Amino acid sequence: MMMDTYRRIRVGRGLTWAGILLGAAAAGTVGILNLTIGDGSVYSALAFAAMLAIPSIFAFISLDRRPSLLTAATMTAVVAGVFLIMAGIGFIYFLVATLWYFANGRRPRPAPAPSWATWGRPLLAAAALVPLLVLVAHLDPECTVTSADGTVTSAPADGYPTGWSFAFGTSGSGHSGDGTTTSCTSNTIRPWEALSSLAMTSGLAWVGTRWPTTAELEPDAEIVRSSAFD
Amino acid sequence: MTHDEIQDLLEAYVDDRLDRQTRREVDNHLKTCAECRAILDDVAPVDLHSVATSGFDQVSLRRMARRSVMRTAWSTVVLLIAGFLLMTILSALIYQPLIVNRGGRAADAARASIDVVSMINPGVMVVDGEIQSGLWNRTITLETVFPVGSSHLDLDPVEVRLGASALTGPGGVAPWPYLLNRDDVPDAGDRLSRLGAGTVATVQIQYVEESISLDQAQAIADDTDYDTRVVWAGFTLLESDTESMPIATAGYLGYGTCLGQEIFDDDLLGATSAGFGRSVGNALASITGALHSVVAALENLEGHPDWITNLTFHPGSASDAREAIDRLNSDPKVRTLVITGPSDELALQLEEIAGNDTTAQVLAVDFYNWVPGMCGR
Numbered sequence: 001m002m003m004d005t006y007r008r009i010r011v012g013r014g015l016t017w018a019g020i021l022l023g024a025a026a027a028g029t030v031g032i033l034n035l036t037i038g039d040g041s042v043y044s045a046l047a048f049a050a051m052l053a054i055p056s057i058f059a060f061i062s063l064d065r066r067p068s069l070l071t072a073a074t075m076t077a078v079v080a081g082v083f084l085i086m087a088g089i090g091f092i093y094f095l096v097a098t099l100w101y102f103a104n105g106r107r108p109r110p111a112p113a114p115s116w117a118t119w120g121r122p123l124l125a126a127a128a129l130v131p132l133l134v135l136v137a138h139l140d141p142e143c144t145v146t147s148a149d150g151t152v153t154s155a156p157a158d159g160y161p162t163g164w165s166f167a168f169g170t171s172g173s174g175h176s177g178d179g180t181t182t183s184c185t186s187n188t189i190r191p192w193e194a195l196s197s198l199a200m201t202s203g204l205a206w207v208g209t210r211w212p213t214t215a216e217l218e219p220d221a222e223i224v225r226s227s228a229f230d
Numbered sequence: 231m232t233h234d235e236i237q238d239l240l241e242a243y244v245d246d247r248l249d250r251q252t253r254r255e256v257d258n259h260l261k262t263c264a265e266c267r268a269i270l271d272d273v274a275p276v277d278l279h280s281v282a283t284s285g286f287d288q289v290s291l292r293r294m295a296r297r298s299v300m301r302t303a304w305s306t307v308v309l310l311i312a313g314f315l316l317m318t319i320l321s322a323l324i325y326q327p328l329i330v331n332r333g334g335r336a337a338d339a340a341r342a343s344i345d346v347v348s349m350i351n352p353g354v355m356v357v358d359g360e361i362q363s364g365l366w367n368r369t370i371t372l373e374t375v376f377p378v379g380s381s382h383l384d385l386d387p388v389e390v391r392l393g394a395s396a397l398t399g400p401g402g403v404a405p406w407p408y409l410l411n412r413d414d415v416p417d418a419g420d421r422l423s424r425l426g427a428g429t430v431a432t433v434q435i436q437y438v439e440e441s442i443s444l445d446q447a448q449a450i451a452d453d454t455d456y457d458t459r460v461v462w463a464g465f466t467l468l469e470s471d472t473e474s475m476p477i478a479t480a481g482y483l484g485y486g487t488c489l490g491q492e493i494f495d496d497d498l499l500g501a502t503s504a505g506f507g508r509s510v511g512n513a514l515a516s517i518t519g520a521l522h523s524v525v526a527a528l529e530n531l532e533g534h535p536d537w538i539t540n541l542t543f544h545p546g547s548a549s550d551a552r553e554a555i556d557r558l559n560s561d562p563k564v565r566t567l568v569i570t571g572p573s574d575e576l577a578l579q580l581e582e583i584a585g586n587d588t589t590a591q592v593l594a595v596d597f598y599n600w601v602p603g604m605c606g607r
Contacts, residue, residue, distance in 0.1 A: 005270045067246045118304045214247040
């Protein structure tokens with residue numbers, strides 16, 4: 001049975017909302033996992049969560065007269081999915097992207113978009129990688145030694161490189177017979193890196209809110225021309 | 231809002247031109263107004279407005295066709311760029327780990343880790359191992375026990391994590407050598423391009439109860455048919471403070487020969503202390519640094535003395551190294567890391583030296599390649 005236009009629009013918006021909530025939940029989950037399993041700091045957990053919430057933020061903004069931004073959100077979700085593919089949770093972002101793809105397909109007409117949207121949307125999606133790169137831009141190796149009585153001390157991370165270099169952390173940990181536990185990581189995320197990443201994420205969200213609304217877009221030239229005939 | 235007013239807004243409703251409040255009002259009206267929904271069906275499905283009123287004249291049709299072609303071209307360009315970006319990301323996160331895994335390198339890394347544990351904690355046995363993909367990396371988990379008489383003492387698992395990717399430059403070398411590939415280090419491509427086809431060399435990280443003397447190892451090398459280079463990097467095991475759990479700090483000392491010729495000077499291969507603690511975890515970190523030192527040593531053998539300073543290790547003097555070699559030859563507590571040339575046969579001979587000692591392990595690690603003659607200067 002053919003779905004009427006009203007229903008198509010409603011289903012499209014429903015799919016958009018489903019993707020927004022799913023993407024936000026996945027971002028929150030990654031943040032919590034980073035804080036617990038990944039031994040990350042609160043700063044890094046917030047930075048990761050915010051960074052991965054960008055697709056949902058774009059999609060949410062798109063609901064207010066910025067339908068063409070939903071395509072950018074879809075692209076960003078694909079980028080997030082690729083980034084997280086090793087972690088398994090990446091499939092959720094592919095699912096989110098698929099939901100938004102179908103949401104776009106539910107539109108009875110192509111979404112009005114600014115003329116520069118063709119390159120602006122992929123550019124925006126690619127820019128979503130910037131907060132990630134900021135997070136890992138500086139190698140900060142760190143070792144901690146936890147003695148049997150629970151005392152935690154830091155130890156020099158000899159052998160690990162430091163400085164400006166894009167690299168994800170490599171770490172080792174182990175336990176000695178006397179109850180001492182030592183953990184080393186080649187790249188801890190410092191607060192300044194996390195805060196910089198958060199600032200970048202906020203900047204991207206701001207760019208999203210600056211995306212032109214349909215009310216601001218120039219009417220289609222053909223429509224203007226046809227109006228002259230009316 | 232009246233029924234008529236709503237109808238005037240349907241076009242804007244379809245095009246998402248309504249603010250939240252107005253849209254909500256139209257939505258609420260459409261829920262109950264079948265007439266408006268029918269009008270919406272007429273308005274929405276295809277935007278024929280412009281086409282119908284343009285009269286299908288030649289000019290407008292040509293313009294529309296041109297626009298369509300331009301849009302298709304743009305889409306293609308954008309798709310190509312997006313594809314390139316996607317492939318770059320895929321390369322970093324998926325392709326590279328596949329490369330790491332090629333030829334069982336992850337498994338080799340696991341085996342090397344086992345060996346490292348054995349080397350640092352003499353007598354410890356690895357009874358199980360597992361490689362898992364974690365949130366950001368792959369984790370090798372080793373279950374270890376320490377034999378005590380006819381029983382054994384369970385030790386906590388040892389974890390070694392392999393990063394998801396390692397994009398490094400002159401300021402930082404990949405912290406785990408198994409992640410090294412030609413893009414990770416400067417000049418790597420040049421160095422690898424000098425490799426002859428089929429000259430897959432192996433590095434044997436060997437743990438033997440009785441250490442092999444340099445003379446013995448060199449004799450083995452001389453007996454092979456290969457132009458073999460032998461590099462020794464000794465791990466001195468310091469005294470432990472308990473009888474039952476000999477935990478040691480690893481100290482790295484070096485010495486090298488090439489094609490039977492001793493290559494041995496201050497900037498060739500230094501002594502470095504990569505150990506900084508007393509636990510297995512520290513030792514694992516140490517061994518990572520130590521393996522870096524081995525890389526540095528190999529690089530120096532190729533005529534890159536600056537690598538030691540680049541890697542921020544501490545070069546030692548020749549006399550230090552000679553003293554260390556003497557200790558290697560005489561101190562039964564010394565375990566020796568033997569790195570050899572392209573020599574499965576040599577590994578077998580080393581195994582023969584290990585004899586029937588059940589604690590001895592000889593592990594082949596696909597770690598670095600080189601060709602005969604590369605080490606000469």
